[in-house]
Amino acid sequence: MRQIDIRDDDDDTTSGLKVSVPxxxxxxxxxxxxxxxxxxxWLLLFGMMVAYVVPPLGRETIIPVCILLGIPWWLAAFTLxxxxxxxxxxxxWNFPLVLRIPYAGPWISRFMEAGRTFLDRRPWLExxxxxxxxxFVALPFDGSGSIVGSIVGRMLxxxxxxxxxxxxxxxxxxxxxxxxxxDYVVNLIPPGAGLWVSLAVLLLIGTALLVTYRSYSRRPExxx
Numbered sequence: 001m002r003q004i005d006i007r008d009d010d011d012d013t014t015s016g017l018k019v020s021v022p023x024x025x026x027x028x029x030x031x032x033x034x035x036x037x038x039x040x041x042w043l044l045l046f047g048m049m050v051a052y053v054v055p056p057l058g059r060e061t062i063i064p065v066c067i068l069l070g071i072p073w074w075l076a077a078f079t080l081x082x083x084x085x086x087x088x089x090x091x092x093w094n095f096p097l098v099l100r101i102p103y104a105g106p107w108i109s110r111f112m113e114a115g116r117t118f119l120d121r122r123p124w125l126e127x128x129x130x131x132x133x134x135x136f137v138a139l140p141f142d143g144s145g146s147i148v149g150s151i152v153g154r155m156l157x158x159x160x161x162x163x164x165x166x167x168x169x170x171x172x173x174x175x176x177x178x179x180x181x182x183d184y185v186v187n188l189i190p191p192g193a194g195l196w197v198s199l200a201v202l203l204l205i206g207t208a209l210l211v212t213y214r215s216y217s218r219r220p221e222x223x224x
Contacts, residue, residue, distance in 0.1 A: 018093035022086040029082055033075070041071055045079060052083055059175050060140040064182045077172075077179035084137065084171030085164075087146030092160040095150070112155045129156045130166060137170025140178070146171065 026049070034042055048066050051057045059080045066076035091098065099105040133156070137149040146167045153163030 019090075019097070021093075022090040025089075026083070026086055029079075033079075037071075037075075041069075044069055045071055045075070048076075049079060049083060052080055053087075058140055058145070059178055063175065063178050067179065067182050067186060073179040073183040074176075077175040081168070081171040081175040084146040084175075085168045088150055088164045088167035088171075091147060091150035092164050095154065108151055111151060129153075129158060130162065133158070133163070133166040134170040134173070137167050138174035138177070140174065 030042075030046060030049075033045065037045065045066065048062050048071075052059065052062050062080060063073075063076045066079075067073050099108060133149060133153050136152060137145065149167050149170065150163055153166060158166070
């Protein structure tokens with residue numbers, strides 16, 4: 001796969017429009033949702049959007065909370081998938097700007113250099129780059145999502161369009177898979193069980209998933 005030097009990409013010039021459009025799209029989305037949700041649920045959805053953008057909460061936490069508090073499962077899933085798209089669009093248009101951010105920029109550069117070295121030694125990994133990036137964004141791993149996904153995609157030498165497509169597809173798959181699963185579990189809980197019982201069931205499921213993930217992530221990686 002061809003490599004792309006981010007700093008020499010003539011199409012990566014940053015402008016005020018490129019910076020503001022992703023935020024304007026989020027504002028437009030909230031304005032449209034305002035007409036379909038009660039004020040309390042709209043405020044909740046807005047709070048969950050902010051919580052999703054600010055680490056460490058991910059879709060595996062945000063979506064169950066939204067569903068338990070009355071937001072339709074499909075709206076919760078679409079909202080987070082939309083945020084992934086907006087984040088990917090911001091990174092696609094403003095990558096040079098992000099590289100100039102203190103602390104974050106140097107870290108991203110080091111991350112890309114180390115990753116490039118790793119992939120150069122294992123060229124077979126790059127053959128799965130498109131499907132692999134979709135899976136990376138879709139699966140609820142620590143650090144996965146539109147921002148890190150964009151970095152990984154550019155590190156692989158993918159074009160901005162390819163990276164944005166992977167992030168959008170992965171966000172839709174991951175968000176709707178989790179939302180459908182949580183909605184199915186919630187429907188299995190007796191109607192008179194109450195909110196605390198529902199929270200307890202989801203907490204047990206979340207704890208089991210977390211323990212499984214931590215056990216897997218602590219396995220020694222050969223050649224790491």
